[in-house]
Amino acid sequence: xxxxxxxxxxxxxxxxxxxxxxxxxxxxxxxxxxxxxxxxxxxxxxxxxxxxxxxxxxxxxxxxxxxxxxxxxxxxxxxxxxxxxxxxxxxxxxxxxxxxxxxxxxxxxxxxxxxxxxxxxxxxxxxxxxxxxxxxxxxxxxxxxxxxxxxxxxxxxxxxxxxxxxxxxxxxxxxxxxxxxxxxxxxxxxxxxxxxxxxxxxxxxxxxxxxxxxxxxxxxxxxxxxxxxxxxxxxxxxxxxxxxxxxxxxxxxxxxxxxxxxxxxxxxxxxxxxxxxxxxxxxxxxxxxxxxxxxxxxxxxxxxxxxxxxxxxxxxxxxxxxxxxxxxxxxxxxxxxxxxxxxxxxxxxxxxxxxxxxxxxxxxxxxxxxxxxxxxxxxxxxxxxxxxxxxxxxxxxxxxxxxxxxxxxxxxxxxxxxxxxxxxxxxxxxxxxxxxxxxxxxxxxxxxxxxxxxxxxxxxxxxxxxxxxxxxxxxxxxxxxxxxxxxxxxxxxxxxxxxxxxxxxxxxxx
Amino acid sequence: xxxxxxxxxxxxxxxxxxxxxxxxxxxxxxxxxxxxxxxxxxxxxxxxxxxxxxxxxxxxxxxxxxxxxxxxxxxxxxxxxxxxxxxxxxxxxxxxxxxxxxxxxxxxxxxxxxxxxxxxxxxxxxxxxxxxxxxxxxxxxxxxxxxxxxxxxxxxxxxxxxxxxxxxxxxxxxxxxxxxxxxxxxxxxxxxxxxxxxxxxxxxxxxxxxxxxxxxxxxxxxxxxxxxxxxxxxxxxxxxxxxxxxxxxxxxxxxxxxxxxxxxxxxxxxxxxxxxxxxxxxxxxxxxxxxxxxxxxxxxxxxxxxxxxxxxxxxxxxxxxxxxxxxxxx
Ligand SMILES: Nc1ncnc2c1ncn2[C@@H]1O[C@H](COP(=O)(O)OP(=O)(O)OP(=O)(O)O)[C@@H](O)[C@H]1O
Ligand SMILES: [Mg+2]
Numbered sequence: 001x002x003x004x005x006x007x008x009x010x011x012x013x014x015x016x017x018x019x020x021x022x023x024x025x026x027x028x029x030x031x032x033x034x035x036x037x038x039x040x041x042x043x044x045x046x047x048x049x050x051x052x053x054x055x056x057x058x059x060x061x062x063x064x065x066x067x068x069x070x071x072x073x074x075x076x077x078x079x080x081x082x083x084x085x086x087x088x089x090x091x092x093x094x095x096x097x098x099x100x101x102x103x104x105x106x107x108x109x110x111x112x113x114x115x116x117x118x119x120x121x122x123x124x125x126x127x128x129x130x131x132x133x134x135x136x137x138x139x140x141x142x143x144x145x146x147x148x149x150x151x152x153x154x155x156x157x158x159x160x161x162x163x164x165x166x167x168x169x170x171x172x173x174x175x176x177x178x179x180x181x182x183x184x185x186x187x188x189x190x191x192x193x194x195x196x197x198x199x200x201x202x203x204x205x206x207x208x209x210x211x212x213x214x215x216x217x218x219x220x221x222x223x224x225x226x227x228x229x230x231x232x233x234x235x236x237x238x239x240x241x242x243x244x245x246x247x248x249x250x251x252x253x254x255x256x257x258x259x260x261x262x263x264x265x266x267x268x269x270x271x272x273x274x275x276x277x278x279x280x281x282x283x284x285x286x287x288x289x290x291x292x293x294x295x296x297x298x299x300x301x302x303x304x305x306x307x308x309x310x311x312x313x314x315x316x317x318x319x320x321x322x323x324x325x326x327x328x329x330x331x332x333x334x335x336x337x338x339x340x341x342x343x344x345x346x347x348x349x350x351x352x353x354x355x356x357x358x359x360x361x362x363x364x365x366x367x368x369x370x371x372x373x374x375x376x377x378x379x380x381x382x383x384x385x386x387x388x389x390x391x392x393x394x395x396x397x398x399x400x401x402x403x404x405x406x407x408x409x410x411x412x413x414x415x416x417x418x419x420x421x422x423x424x425x426x427x428x429x430x431x432x433x434x435x436x437x438x439x440x441x442x443x444x445x446x447x448x449x450x451x452x453x454x455x456x457x458x459x460x461x462x463x464x465x466x467x468x469x470x471x472x473x474x475x476x477x478x479x480x481x482x483x484x485x486x487x488x489x490x491x492x493x494x495x496x497x498x499x500x501x502x503x504x505x506x507x508x509x510x
Numbered sequence: 511x512x513x514x515x516x517x518x519x520x521x522x523x524x525x526x527x528x529x530x531x532x533x534x535x536x537x538x539x540x541x542x543x544x545x546x547x548x549x550x551x552x553x554x555x556x557x558x559x560x561x562x563x564x565x566x567x568x569x570x571x572x573x574x575x576x577x578x579x580x581x582x583x584x585x586x587x588x589x590x591x592x593x594x595x596x597x598x599x600x601x602x603x604x605x606x607x608x609x610x611x612x613x614x615x616x617x618x619x620x621x622x623x624x625x626x627x628x629x630x631x632x633x634x635x636x637x638x639x640x641x642x643x644x645x646x647x648x649x650x651x652x653x654x655x656x657x658x659x660x661x662x663x664x665x666x667x668x669x670x671x672x673x674x675x676x677x678x679x680x681x682x683x684x685x686x687x688x689x690x691x692x693x694x695x696x697x698x699x700x701x702x703x704x705x706x707x708x709x710x711x712x713x714x715x716x717x718x719x720x721x722x723x724x725x726x727x728x729x730x731x732x733x734x735x736x737x738x739x740x741x742x743x744x745x746x747x748x749x750x751x752x753x754x755x756x757x758x759x760x761x762x763x764x765x766x767x768x769x770x771x772x773x774x775x776x777x778x779x780x781x782x783x784x785x786x787x788x789x790x791x792x793x794x795x796x797x798x799x800x801x802x803x804x805x806x807x808x809x810x811x812x813x814x815x816x817x818x819x820x821x822x823x824x825x826x827x828x829x830x831x832x833x834x835x836x837x838x839x840x
Contacts (some may be wrong), residue, residue: 016838053713055712055713055837055838056837056838057838074712074715074837075712075713075714075715076715076717079715085713087713091707091709091710091713091714092707092710093702093703093706093707093710093711094706094707094823094829095706095823095824095826095829096699096702096703096706100699103696103699104699104700104703104710104711104714104716105700105703105711105714105715105716106696106715108696109696109697110695110696111694111695111696112694112695112696112698112699137823139823153714
């Protein structure tokens with residue numbers, strides 16, 4: 001007799017217009033098992049999981065829970081079948097407290113007993129070791145706290161099948177470890193978990209089985225213990241791929257940005273950057289490492305002119321021109337001078353993209369002011385869009401297709417591609433590969449290297465230390481808004497970096 | 511007349527003139543809390559005014575001398591409420607089910623509602639050949655305070671607390687109930703969630719469509735009662751379209767002034783009621799009345815500016831206000 005699976009999909013197909021997101025997919029997960037769902041950006045992972053969660057109705061196919069066929073027409077049906085999903089973009093009401101968000105949509109009438117809800121939230125938190133204040137408003141929370149609320153929401157309802165769509169993309173390594181511990185605890189309780197992630201080391205660390213999707217089709221499911229990152233990548237992409245970064249030695253580096261004594265406060269008056277000074281050279285990739293929130297974002301924004309600078313100077317020396325002070329210039333002037341910023345914010349819905357417009361329109365946003373006359377020039381952005389689409393393999397029906405409808409990772413490709421394509425002389429990027437599949441991530445790394453070889457000063461804020469060590473020439477480590485050290489990426493270990501990240505100058509604290 | 515008397519009279523006039531706004535605004539707050547921006551309040555109030563009057567008038571005619579004042583008030587309330595529900599049901603169907611643009615649909619509702627209101631009002635006038643009026647006995651039921659004369663006769667407190675028509679007290683009760691519903695009940699929380707983030711509410715298993723229909727239809731009915739209150743009290747049970755016109759727009763502005771909190775409409779409507787009649791009570795020779803009439807809007811604009819400077823999240827409009835929801839969209 002067949003073993004009864006916790007959840008099983010048979011022949012599931014879903015298309016949006018002419019865009020087939022899922023093609024005839026068969027997939028199952030067993031009880032007490034963690035499955036990783038892997039696939040390139042736009043391969044249909046979110047769509048497939050949304051079908052289980054009742055957000056999308058499949059065009060064809062059947063769903064079985066505990067061996068019984070079910071129809072899931074709405075999120076409520078999904079709950080009734082004890083399926084809970086944590087979405088790629090958080091589904092929380094910002095002005096509500098954690099407890100209010102948790103009780104949302106639960107059965108029951110009349111008076112709202114938030115006290116009871118709060119204490120239940122505390123109880124769950126204790127059981128799984130979360131640290132959350134049930135009465136805190138969501139808009140005051142950090143991303144990881146929001147993530148925790150989402151998980152509690154699902155646990156509160158007593159889901160047996162938990163789906164996590166890229167939960168780790170915005171978490172710090174410590175937070176990821178905690179999440180994995182929670183997942184393992186849930187597995188012990190006999191729950192089934194499906195996790196989507198683009199980070200193969202996480203797949204290897206936490207999953208029991210891996211299912212791979214490619215262009216909407218289920219390519220296969222393998223046991224994690226019997227596979228390797230390389231093999232998984234090839235399943236995903238469908239051909240042999242080389243995952244390495246061609247880092248060349250910098251040729252004739254010249255100072256491009258000379259920053260001294262930079263101090264920046266946030267709106268509450270807290271010092272976010274404290275006397276930061278360094279030089280970024282043209283023809284070099286300068287990595288910026290640090291624990292999340294150590295001032296990386298503020299540094300890039302200060303250089304781009306988006307933040308008020310309390311003191312300090314930023315001297316910009318373009319190729320063959322006289323040095324100029326950037327402090328006091330408007331963001332537009334700084335951009336025009338050739339300092340580009342590609343920033344992928346934590347909420348991930350790309351900063352500076354208009355969701356309703358296609359790729360072309362979004363390219364235009366970056367260049368409209370360069371045009372002459374009263375009519376906009378549509379040819380150039382069109383070409384640019386086509387170029388970005390091809391080089392970064394953006395999965396979209398066309399360059400006029402609304403960006404909002406693209407898959408999470410593809411939205412980011414458009415953002416990053418646009419900044420790189422503006423041929424800057426300083427290229428700053430923060431978390432450029434957040435949520436991008438492994439293949440595209442390497443495409444981006446190599447694009448950065450190309451820029452560097454062209455003599456661009458590249459500043460790369462990243463989270464993955466392995467990547468920083470492999471990609472950058474020098475690494476600047478920030479710790480609590482101060483420069484903790486600048487090291488040669490070729491002669492430093494991860495441990496040394498870690499030490500610099502946690503204490504200024506890398507000295508042990510006592 | 512002493513200063514005290516003047517102030518008492520002013521406050522009474524403010525409450526009297528603010529009562530229609532109390533309904534118009536709190537109804538719209540309920541609607542907007544669920545994410546629907548219904549710009550048809552003006553039309554709804556016209557319909558409420560016309561049908562409320564029509565109901566009371568028909569009842570009075572049919573019953574002659576045996577007509578009962580309380581029954582007439584109830585009939586006027588029910589007719590106005592039903593007319594408002596009907597008008598906003600059309601709006602709800604277009605914006606929620608068919609996902610039409612809310613602003614355009616709301617404006618269309620205003621045009622339709624004022625037209626229907628005018629038509630019904632004028633038709634009544636033609637039928638009776640002059641001003642539509644109901645019997646004096648019935649009129650008093652609309653105008654008099656429900657409290658015993660002894661209470662009303664207490665100096666200062668009497669006229670200030672016990673001396674208003676029944677709609678003032680009904681309005682206060684309704685607003686307190688609405689406040690309690692939104693702030694303290696499960697359904698109220700869900701309704702606010704629908705207005706803040708329908709996709710979140712939906713993924714939590716809340717029926718977004720049902721909540722939006724409920725809020726829009728009930729809210730529209732409440733707004734329409736405001737129009738009836740205007741016709742039956744301020745314009746003295748006579749169809750008077752010039753007085754009613756503009757009332758709905760002030761109500762929409764007042765929603766913003768109240769920062770989408772029904773409890774604020776308790777005093778907000780009194781304040782706006784005062785602003786509406788300032789040109790009669792505090793005339794300054796060289797200032798034309800038209801200037802007085804824009805004061806409510808200026809005050810609203812000032813509040814908006816203050817709110818955006820303070821940036822308190824709780825004071826912001828419902829985040830999904832004005833947007834349609836479709837589950838498979840993104
Ligand atoms: N609501 C929608 N409307 C139109 N197209 C959609 C919609 N949802 C998904 N798609 C399309 O379906 C395809 C699959 O998208 P999906 O979000 O499932 O990808 P994904 O595997 O989750 O990618 P990522 O890793 O980037 O999140 C994409 O081409 C996307 O444009
Ligand atoms: Mg996705």
